[in-house]
Every structure is written in structure tokens, then in C-alpha cells.
Amino acid sequence: MLDDLRHASPEEARRRIRERKHIAPTTGISIDYAQANLVVLKREAAYEFLLFCTRNPKPCPLLDVTDAGSPRPLLTAPNADLRTDIPAYRIYRNGQLAEEVEEIMDHWREDLVAFLIGCSFTFEKSLLENGIPVRQLELKRNVPMYKTNIPCVPAGRFSGPLVVSMRPIPYELVAKAVTVTSRYPSVHGTPVHIGDPSRIGIADLQRPDYGDPVPVYDGEVPVFWACGVTPQAVAVQSSVDFMITHAPGYMFITDVKDQSLSLF
């Protein structure tokens, strides 16, 4: 199924997802198009969250924000419906993960605002084209994600730790991985940390907080990028009363080409 959708148009991929024919992580799907993290909040909380994103552009680079009540992301995929076009959603209540669901039609309300946040999957094709291996793609797993001890800049009720994704990179390709990803500031850009995981509060790479573990081979360095799952960790720490997100790794596929998010 995954290989099947590798070269699917975003429209086609979203249709398959909407019809519940693809209920799996989206890494590698519609390979030329940018995927996005979803955060849905009540309008009453939206200003403080927008401020949080503005103050934390590395983990929360905004690609699109819907008008209150509208599930249509007008800038990035005007024909999509954010209530049905993601394979799995998480619903948080009072800072607790309450349920994981396959669509959110019944949870949608007129006072909800949806935020689409850039995803590091966008630069993975560019890493591959520059000869840099991407372990979780090789293994067909979800990328490993970790809560760190790096605090985000708070905004109103929103505060909490930075979440990062990790890719093992061969020593001789680390500098190249930095320069390649520097071209993509709107999808997390350069790494936030290179090397020793304990320096950013990660005790065990084989026990990620989200996604799947991947092996780090001899001669490789763990490299960490800011991750759009950060708002989920923030929702928990801040006891946000209501929030819907995508399930980590189960992203929204936009109509925006990865390449168009590259600065040069």
C-alpha cells in the first residue's frame, strides 16, 4: 500500500485516506509533496497558540491556519477536508490523550481553528538525493521522536518541552545534512542537536516517546531536528482543555511541493 501511494497525487492519496483504505504512517507517500502536522484548538485558545508558534518557529513553522469553523486549508490544499483526510487523529482533553480516532467529523465544531505545521519528512527526499541515508525509510518504520529537556518559549497557557525527531547520520555526512536542511527553514530547517542524546535529556534512544526506534550503527551520529509533535507534549504539560492533533507519523498531505519550500 505504501509503495502503491509513493507517486500518488496528494488528491489521490487524501482520497484513499478519506476512504479508510490507508490507515498507516504517511512517510514515503506522495513523495514530492509536503506533509504537515495538525493542531486543532478552540478559537478561544488560538491566539495564544499562534503566539506560541511565532515564538517557537523551529518546532512550529506554520504552513497554514484555517478560519474558525472551516476544515479547509486554503493556502496549502483548498480541496481537502482536515476532518477526514488524515489516517489517524488524537484527541486530548485536560492535558490527557483521551482517544485515537480515524476521522473527526463528529468532533468538529464551528469554533475550532486548525493549524498546519511543517514536517521534517519534507527534506528527507533532499537528504536522499544528497546521498544521506534516512534510516526509518530504509526500515519502513515511523521516525523516532523524543521529548527533550529544552524548554519552548512559553505563550499564555502554552509551555512545555521541545520534541525532536532523530535520524542516524554517518559522521562524514553530518555537515552535509546540516547544509541540506538549512534550505528548508519552514519545515524545521537545521538540526537543533548533533551527537550525545543525554545533553538534551534523552536517556535511551531505543525508547522514543513517539514513533518507532531505529538502530544507530557504528560510524553514525544521532542528529536531532525540531519536531511538529512538540504541541502534543505542550498540550499535556499545559493541561490544555481540548486539542485535536494528527497521530505522530500519520500526517496531512498538502498540495505544496517539497521543492517549493526550499529557499534555494
Next chain:
Amino acid sequence: MLDDLRHASPEEARRRIRERKHIAPTTGISIDYAQANLVVLKREAAYEFLLFCTRNPKPCPLLDVTDAGSPRPLLTAPNADLRTDIPAYRIYRNGQLAEEVEEIMDHWREDLVAFLIGCSFTFEKSLLENGIPVRQLELKRNVPMYKTNIPCVPAGRFSGPLVVSMRPIPYELVAKAVTVTSRYPSVHGTPVHIGDPSRIGIADLQRPDYGDPVPVYDGEVPVFWACGVTPQAVAVQSSVDFMITHAPGYMFITDVKDQSLSLF
């Protein structure tokens, strides 16, 4: 006075401004430090404006947003006071420029939010270092700014035209000017238009809507960058009931080094 403050620290420059000893455009002051556009709005309008900035990152790249009631920009100049540290302010009421003042202590209220927006002055030193002349610096004038026929993406009550700044660039240096400014996405980045002003609705380069005219010499092309004065044109078109801004060219000087806003 201007030459005097060219190498002043931001702290010193702001002190001179606060003491009303420098009431003039800020171009060329504290030359290594980023300057910013100011927009102050009521909290009630702040969400829609933040959304407007998110949807229009070229003219409105946010460097900082204060908490409601606080005149301190914690991320970019924590010791500054945005009510006194800019040489000239404009107050808009119901979409009309109501007055221009030298400080806003008496206008400040507990429900006001201040936004600092990146300014193209930041990349001018980099242009000069790359051998690209900056006409208004040569002539010690304010940069010329123009309303265009390019609409911004609306957000709530905020809609209106993109405003651009113009610098005449020798033909053989235009590509270089694009690549140099591409390194600075948080201060307007690459040009939005190169050449024929009429294509973006500018009838006469010698009659700018804001700032001073500068000559375009034979062998030069007018090059246009998105400008942080855009919110002022938007305030007028949208009849925003209350808004305070800097006076065009009279910017806020931050503690952030220009170079740190460069991607590479």
C-alpha cells in the same frame, strides 16, 4: 548625529532616542543590529493580525510579540521600552492617520499588544559588503516605499495591498542582490519584483507613498522588496479602529545582530 550613532550599541542608540536627542530616520544607526517595524493593536484585534502575519510572511516576518500590556520585547530587546524607544510614532484611528508623536506613554493601555516585524535595513550591510550599492544610504535619505497592486492574503478584518521598498541595483548585480537577500528570510528575504514598476501598480518611482524618492541611474534596475510598512496600508484599507505604528523609516533598534538573522 547619524554618523555619531553608526557604531553605537543598541542600548546607547535607544537611550539617545528615548531622550529625544535623535529624532530622525534610523537607517545607518547601530549598523550591526537589526531594526524592526512596530505595530501595536488592541488584544481584541491581535489574533487576526497574528494570522495576517502568518499568511503574509514576506511583508510581515515577526521577530517578537509582547504579552498584552507589556511594552518589553522579551526576545529581541528585553530592557527596551517600546513606548519611548522609537523616534516617531503614528497613531491610526478608524483607518485614518490621526497623529504623529514622539512617544506613546499616554496612549499605552493594558490591553495593547506590540508586534515587531523584520526590516530590510538588516540586509543592507550585507548588500554593501557584497559590492552592491544602496542608494538611500549614499544620499542619507529614507528608503522609498510604495503601495502596490499586489493584494495580501486577508485574515479577518485585515486586508490590503503589499507595500514594497525599492533600491536601484546595477543590472550586473541584480542576481547577486537576490542571492544575498535570500539568506535573510526573516527580514523580507528575496525581492518580490525586479524591473518595470508599472507591473506592480507603481505609476511614478519619484512619488513614493512613504519615505523619500531616490534617483535610478542609467544601467540600473529598480528592485522591490516586501516592506514592513504593509500593516499601515492595511490599517487604512481595513479601517482598523485603533493602531499605533512607527513612522516609516523611524525604526525600533533591537539587540539582535543582523548577522544572526542570516540563514548561512
